[in-house]
Each structure stands twice: as C-alpha cells, then as structure tokens.
Amino acid sequence: MRAAKIGAVLLAALTLASCGYRLRGTGNLRDVLPAHVKKIAVPLFKNLTTRFELDKNLTNGVIDEFVTRGKVEIVTDVAAADAVLTGEIAVFNAAPTAFTPGKGTADRYTVTVVTKIELKDNLSKAVIYTNPSFSYTEDYEVPQGKDFDSVQTEAIKKIAVKFARQLVITILEGF
Numbered sequence: 001m002r003a004a005k006i007g008a009v010l011l012a013a014l015t016l017a018s019c020g021y022r023l024r025g026t027g028n029l030r031d032v033l034p035a036h037v038k039k040i041a042v043p044l045f046k047n048l049t050t051r052f053e054l055d056k057n058l059t060n061g062v063i064d065e066f067v068t069r070g071k072v073e074i075v076t077d078v079a080a081a082d083a084v085l086t087g088e089i090a091v092f093n094a095a096p097t098a099f100t101p102g103k104g105t106a107d108r109y110t111v112t113v114v115t116k117i118e119l120k121d122n123l124s125k126a127v128i129y130t131n132p133s134f135s136y137t138e139d140y141e142v143p144q145g146k147d148f149d150s151v152q153t154e155a156i157k158k159i160a161v162k163f164a165r166q167l168v169i170t171i172l173e174g175f
Contacts, residue, residue: 032174033083033128034121039073040066041081045115049092057156058089058113061164071172081122085171088116090133094148094155097139109148111159112137119171129171136163 042063047055062085066074075081091114096106113136119129140155142148148155 032172033072034124036123037072037082037121037128039075039080039082040085040119041075041078041083042066042085043078045087045089047089049089051092051152051156053153054089054092054113054156054160057160058087058115058163061160062087062167064161065164065168069168069172078122083119083121083128085117085119087118090114090116094140094152096148100144105147107142107144109140109142109155110137111140111155113159113163117167131170134167134170136166138162 042059045055045059045062063074066072078084091112093112094109095112096108097110098108099105100107115134117129117131117134118127120127136159138159140148140159142151
C-alpha cells in the first residue's frame with residue numbers, strides 16, 4: 001500500500017513536470033522580454049488624479065521593485081535605455097468600507113489605483129507589454145482615532161510598494 005502511494009506521488013510529480021507546470025516566480029525572463037533588453041527607463045508617471053505626489057510614489061515604487069529584482073538595469077536616460085516603461089494614473093479612489101461602531105467614522109478603506117501602462121522596445125519601437133487599465137486594489141486599515149486624510153501619505157507609500165510589486169511581476173514573469 002505504501003509503495004502504491006509513493007508511486008502515485010512520483011507519477012503526479014512527473015506528470016506536472018512534463019506538462020510545463022512551474023511555480024510562480026520561476027519563469028524565464030527571456031520568455032517575456034526580448035534578449036537585447038537589459039536597460040529600462042521609467043520616466044515619471046503622468047498623474048491625471050488630484051492625489052498629491054501619487055505619480056512620484058508609484059514611479060519610485062516601480063523603480064525600486066525593478067532594482068530589488070535585479071533582472072534588468074534601470075537607467076534615467078530614455079535614449080540609453082533598451083526599453084521604456086510609461087505610466088498614466090487615471091484613477092485613485094479611496095472608498096470607506098468599514099466604520100467604527102457608534103462613531104460613524106471610517107476605519108477601513110478600499111483603495112483602487114487604475115493606470116495605463118506601456119513597455120516599449122526602444123530599438124524596434126514594438127510594444128512589449130501594454131495594459132490600458134492595469135488595476136490594483138488594496139484594503140487599508142486606518143489607525144483608531146485617525147481619518148484617512150491624516151494618514152493618506154503613509155497609505156499611498158504602502159500601496160505604491162504593493163502596486164509596483166504586482167506590476168513588475170506581471171511584466172517580468174508574464175502573469
């Protein structure tokens with residue numbers, strides 16, 4: 001009986017390995033980006049919202065995430081880059097979703113950011129990746145005794161890190 005279970009597990013593992021299944025994050029970078037793309041420029045995202053410095057936070061978050069992953073080099077000069085990642089922030093919405101009982105003040109918000117993203121090959125001018133409505137949604141807890149307006153700078157910085165992680169994973173790993 002034990003040998004049958006071990007055999008079944010081995011058969012399942014071989015089947016998954018042979019069908020091309022792999023864990024998230026183990027994809028080959030060259031399956032997504034052209035081989036010559038080793039340097040990417042990320043100019044400041046265009047902010048179409050009224051949120052102060054949202055463009056800087058999201059752009060810096062994306063740059064930091066690329067640097068952390070170390071898969072490509074980030075350059076500031078667009079002309080020196082092999083590819084250019086541009087972004088346009090179309091929506092920033094912070095909607096209250098939970099309230100403090102008896103006080104009526106919001107203590108949790110659902111924050112949604114919608115951007116237009118394009119990664120373009122500087123050599124061929126071909127679009128490598130595009131998403132006209134790349135969306136990120138995050139629930140944000142507001143500390144007791146505060147309101148979202150008083151903590152929005154901190155909230156936006158935290159959300160920018162997670163937004164950037166999701167975007168860079170999508171671009172580099174094809175998810």
